[in-house]
Amino acid sequence: MITETDQGIRAIDELLGRYNDVLDEQDWERWPDLFATECSYTVHTLDNLRRGLPLAYMYDDNRARVLDRVKFITEVWAGTIEPYRTRHVTQRTRAIRLDADRWNVRANFQVSYTENDTLSGLLAAGYYEDVIDLSAGEAHFVDRSVRLDSMPARYLVYPL
Helix, strand or coil, rough: CCCHHHHHEECCCEEHHHHHHHHHCCCHHHHHHEEEEEEEEEEHHHHHHHCCCCCCCCEECCCCHHHHHHHEEEEEEEECCCCCCCCEEEEEEEEECCCCCCCEEEEEEEEEECCCCCEEEEEEEEEEEEEEEECCCEEEEEEEEECCCCCCCCCCCCCC
């Protein structure tokens, strides 16, 4: 018998997998679809957070800014940046139900990158601290907070 909790965990894991696929395939037009209508996406180093510094690598505090990020990648920066491919490895470590539709989820990640078909390297490692909503019949990020263990190995163009 599949419980409601099992169904919620399955939907969360499917969202985490879709997220990795969208980024690794650079399917930027689908990235905003993974987020709820009211959402945020931020990237901070743990050092900055511990020191109380508000500095962020990315700070998209609403859906319009999430959509702007796609526009910057596909239109503004196109042809002006050194492109790279990514490979995301994610492992969910916690899922706590907050209410009937929302979950707090933590997942560790490592992202490797490859430029110009050279050797791959580690771009970033850390964890995601998410609030995920399941009310729309499909899981969506309400808040995706990326917590980096250290500075990335190169400048960030694409979301982590």
